[in-house]
Amino acid sequence: MIARCSLLLFLLTATAGASAQIYRCTDAEGRKEYTDRQIRGKQCVLLDLPNAAIPAPPPREATRPRPLAPAPAASPAPRAASPGPVAFPRVNTAEQKARDADRRQILTDELNAEMQKLGELRREFNNGEPERRGDERNYAKYQERVASLRDAIARSEQNVAALQREIANIR
Numbered sequence: 001m002i003a004r005c006s007l008l009l010f011l012l013t014a015t016a017g018a019s020a021q022i023y024r025c026t027d028a029e030g031r032k033e034y035t036d037r038q039i040r041g042k043q044c045v046l047l048d049l050p051n052a053a054i055p056a057p058p059p060r061e062a063t064r065p066r067p068l069a070p071a072p073a074a075s076p077a078p079r080a081a082s083p084g085p086v087a088f089p090r091v092n093t094a095e096q097k098a099r100d101a102d103r104r105q106i107l108t109d110e111l112n113a114e115m116q117k118l119g120e121l122r123r124e125f126n127n128g129e130p131e132r133r134g135d136e137r138n139y140a141k142y143q144e145r146v147a148s149l150r151d152a153i154a155r156s157e158q159n160v161a162a163l164q165r166e167i168a169n170i171r
Contacts, residue, residue, distance in 0.1 A: 022047045104170050111163040118156040125149045 025033045025042040038044040091099070124130055130149060136142040 022049055100170050104167060107163055107167050107170070111160065111167065114156060114159045114163060118153065118160060121149060121153045121156055125153060 021036060023035055023038055023044040024047055025035060025039045025044040027033075027042050033039070033042070034047075035044075125146075128146070128150075130146060132142050133145075136145065
C-alpha cells in the first residue's frame, strides 16, 4: 500500500510541472487520492511540493547517427559477411553437441519434476472439489484454497508447455 502511494505521489510530482497544483483528497472512509483538481464530496488539501517539475535530460551528442559515405561509382564484387569479432570464441561441433545434450538432460529433468508437481496439484484439486481441511471452518478459506490451486495448476501447465517448447528448440 505504501509503495502504491509512493509511486502515485512520484508520478503526480513528475507531472506537477504542467499542472503546478497537486491535491490530496480524502473521502468519508479515509481513503486518500492524489489528483490535479479538487473533487466534490471529498476533503481536498493543496500540497506544497517545491521543485515538482523534473527537467528533461540534455540531448546527447554522441548518439547522433553519422552521415553515410557516398556509394562508389563502380561497385566491386560483393564481399562475404564478416564472421564477427576476431576474439569471439568458437566452439567445436563435438563440444556443442555435448552442451546441447547436457541442456536437454537438464530441461528433461525439470520437465519431469514439473509434470510430477502438476499431477500432485490435479490430485489435490480433485476435479474442482478438493477435500475440506480441518482448519477451513470458514467456507471463504476453502474457496481461497480452491482458487489458489486452480492458479497453481494453470501456472504449472504453462511451465510444462514452455519446457516442452524449449526442448523442441534444441538442435
